[in-house]
Amino acid sequence: MAFKLFVLAALVAVAAAGFAPIAVDTDYDPNPHYSYSYDVQDAVTGDSKGASETRDGDVVKGSYNFLEADGTRRVVEYTADPVNGYNAVVRNEAAGKVAVAKVATPVAYHAPIAYHAPVAYHAPYAAYHQPLAYHTKGMLYKSPPKRPPSTRTSPFSSSNNMAFKFVVFAALVAVAQAGYFAPQLAYHAPIAYAAAPITKTVVAAPVAKAVAVDTDFDPNPQYSFSYDVQDALTGDSKGQSESRDGDVVKGSYNFLEADGTRRVVEYTADPVNGFNAVVRNEAAAKVAVAKVAAPVAVAKVATPVAYHAPLAYHAPLAYHAPLAYHAPAYHTKIIG
Structure with a gap:
């Protein structure tokens, strides 16, 4: 029986040594x-x-x-x-409002009837009685009868010794091929799996949107300008000049300070050194200010005619009181 099991294990090891199928992903879709x-x-x-x-x-x-x-x-x-x-x-x-259906008012909830605790559990009154003592009965142990010698031939006898050695050798070779002694053997990379060429459907790229291009962009800009002001009327004196060649800018400007000196600034700018300026003051000649012609004399206006005061106010004639008031004469008539 042991011999048969050993042969079966050897066959299983041989089968696992090099005949295992290669796993292929059958769910892959090249054009989903x-x-x-x-x-x-x-x-x-x-x-x-x-x-x-x-x-x-x-x-x-x-x-x-x-x-x-x-x-x-x-x-x-x-x-x-x-x-x-x-x-x-x-x-x-x-978006228009979604019509919301009115939900019916739920029926009033009534609390369940009060819960009454169950009647208290009472343990049974029957007392536990310990079982009666267990008494073992001594028995006399007798050894089993001896088996008669077997007449069967052992698989490991001399007649099967050569075949057994061959089977053991084949099993060891199969186990070695199966990979159980991998740490002692050189590792060989698995055979590359060459998948069958898949015909891929080429999908036309979507129509590209027109991208606005700045036609005024100048990759290498160039310019130069300058101006100078010398105003003899106001005394203003200033100037500036600047030029650009690609990313390099150079220039200078000047003007008169309040103390009469001239401030001169010379500057440069580029991507490597950044902005740098040199400032200095110089003595400046005064700008000749043109004299303004004297204004034309204003003609004198003739003196107006002398103002004559009105004639003197004369008070009215004196008020004369009326003649004295005389009471009327009363004549008494005598009747007789």
């Missing part, structure tokens, strides 16, 4: 295609959203939309491909 979409308009909660997407090889196109908190609808349209990468266009649209 899919399409899906969904739309949600929930009248109970007011939820409103949707999305759709399609794929053709390495080109993906899709869009999704949802309601913003301010009531507008956010719409996003996107594309993705190996040439242009991921691009999205986002816009907001005025």
Whole structure:
């Protein structure tokens, strides 16, 4: 029996040594295609959203939309491909309100009937009685009868010794090929798996959007300017000059200080050294200020005619009081 098991193990080891199949990913799709979409308009909660997407090889196109908190609808349209990468266009649209269904008022909840605790559990009154003592009964042990000598031939006898050695040797070789003694053997890289050539469908690249090109861009700009002011009327005296050759700018400017000296600044600028300026003061000659012609004499205006005071005010004639008031004469008539 042991011999048969050993032979079976050797056959299994030989089978595992070099006949194992190579795993191949059968789910790989060189040109995947899919399409899906969904739309949600929930009248109970007011939820409103949707999305759709399609794929053709390495080109993906899709869009999704949802309601913003301010009531507008956010719409996003996107594309993705190996040439242009991921691009999205986002816009907001005025969206109509989703009609929200009125939910019926739930029936008033009534509390369940009060829960009553069960009756207290009472342990049984039956007392536990220890079982009766167990008494073993002594028995006399007798050895089993001896088996008669076997007449079968052992598989390891001299007649099978050569075959056994051959099988053991084959098993060891098979086990070594199976990889159980890998630390003692040189490692050989597995045979490269040559996959069958796959015909890949070439998908036309999406139409590239026209990119605005700045036709006014000058990779090597050049310019030069200068000016000088010498104003004899106001005494203003200043000037500047500047030139550019690519990324290198050079120039200078000057003007009169309040103390009569001239401030001169010479500067340079480039990508390596940055901006640098040298400042110095020089004694400057005064600018000749032109004399302004005296103003024309103003003709004198003739003196107006002398003002004559009005004639003196004469008080009116004196007020004369009226003649004295005389009471009327009363004549008494005598009747007789």
